Amino acid sequence: MAHPVQLGLQDATSPIMEELIAFHDHALMIVCLISFLVLYVLSSVLMTKLTNTNITDAQEMETIWTILPAIILILIALPSLRILYLTDEINNPSFTIKSIGHQWYWTYEYTDYGGLIFNSYMLPPLFLNPGDLRLLEVDNRVVLPIEAPVRMMITSQDVLHSWTIPTLGLKTDAVPGRLNQTTFTAMRPGVYYGQCSEICGANHSFMPIVAELIPLKIFEMGPVFTL
Amino acid sequence: AFKLLGFLDVENTPCARDSILYGSLGSVVAGFGHFLFTSRIKRSCDVGVGGFILVTLGCWFHCRYNYAKQRIRERIAREEIKKKILYEGTHLDPERKHNSNSSN
Numbered sequence: 001m002a003h004p005v006q007l008g009l010q011d012a013t014s015p016i017m018e019e020l021i022a023f024h025d026h027a028l029m030i031v032c033l034i035s036f037l038v039l040y041v042l043s044s045v046l047m048t049k050l051t052n053t054n055i056t057d058a059q060e061m062e063t064i065w066t067i068l069p070a071i072i073l074i075l076i077a078l079p080s081l082r083i084l085y086l087t088d089e090i091n092n093p094s095f096t097i098k099s100i101g102h103q104w105y106w107t108y109e110y111t112d113y114g115g116l117i118f119n120s121y122m123l124p125p126l127f128l129n130p131g132d133l134r135l136l137e138v139d140n141r142v143v144l145p146i147e148a149p150v151r152m153m154i155t156s157q158d159v160l161h162s163w164t165i166p167t168l169g170l171k172t173d174a175v176p177g178r179l180n181q182t183t184f185t186a187m188r189p190g191v192y193y194g195q196c197s198e199i200c201g202a203n204h205s206f207m208p209i210v211a212e213l214i215p216l217k218i219f220e221m222g223p224v225f226t227l
Numbered sequence: 228a229f230k231l232l233g234f235l236d237v238e239n240t241p242c243a244r245d246s247i248l249y250g251s252l253g254s255v256v257a258g259f260g261h262f263l264f265t266s267r268i269k270r271s272c273d274v275g276v277g278g279f280i281l282v283t284l285g286c287w288f289h290c291r292y293n294y295a296k297q298r299i300r301e302r303i304a305r306e307e308i309k310k311k312i313l314y315e316g317t318h319l320d321p322e323r324k325h326n327s328n329s330s331n
Binding site: 025026028029030032035036037040 | 230231234235240242269272273276280283284291295302
């Protein structure tokens with residue numbers, strides 16, 4: 001989960017998120033250097049005593065400042081497109097879970113090996129135990145296996161929502177009347193938090209997502225099906 | 228954590244610290260060297276800034292390329308170790324297949 005005053009991305013729990021973090025670092029370094037250059041040019045222009053009111057053209061400079069940004073954009077676009085297509089790959093998921101957004105809770109359906117359906121409501125602050133996270137804990141977490149490709153089918157029953165878990169690099173809109181698909185493979189066990197990412201009414205900030213990722217062997221023993 | 232220009236986390240971003248340090252060194256060398264040859268202060272500052280950007284970018288791309296190759300090698304090694312542990316002693320053991328191929 002995020003820590004207070006966090007500016008950067010959360011640590012990666014899936015290979016896709018690792019790639020996203022690497023791309024973010026790459027783009028940020030380029031942006032940082034461009035900002036540095038612009039700051040320098042700005043201060044240079046502000047402090048110069050040289051003024052020429054008769055400049056008519058500067059062909060070479062215009063050529064450079066057209067071609068160089070184009071090259072920079074290509075350097076940013078190529079890794080970006082690579083990751084875009086990586087996120088769309090369907091890698092033979094071994095498990096499918098449906099997530100349905102409502103105002104203002106999530107419903108999860110495990111229908112591969114039975115008919116388990118349950119709602120996931122945020123725990124109000126009065127119901128929290130010591131050490132629990134305010135506005136993030138839920139009554140029923142979505143339990144998933146690690147090191148196995150999982151497919152999430154996401155939709156909504158009323159208005160737009162968005163199912164998000166930042167550490168897995170997942171953000172998928174829940175659109176009423178449409179089924180969106182996302183797949184992921186988690187690498188580490190743990191409890192990971194996310195929050196609804198599409199404005200959906202008064203309690204939009206109060207319908208979190210909590211994924212409990214457990215080893216595949218324990219998942220197969222069926223703890224999720226004992227509800 | 229120290230953030231360059233307020234947003235670049237130099238400490239925790241792989242290759243960032245080395246790139247910025249090499250860039251700073253390149254900037255000083257280029258700027259000072261230009262000044263020694265030409266005695267033009269303003270132009271030397273421009274050369275220094277240009278040198279900083281070019282050297283930082285060059286080190287950054289070189290380091291990130293090697294870092295990406297290393298990550299791929301690490302991932303392959305992790306998968307192979309897992310496979311080895313899982314299949315050791317069975318007919319799917321990769322080492323067994325390799326040994327039988329080399330003995331043939």
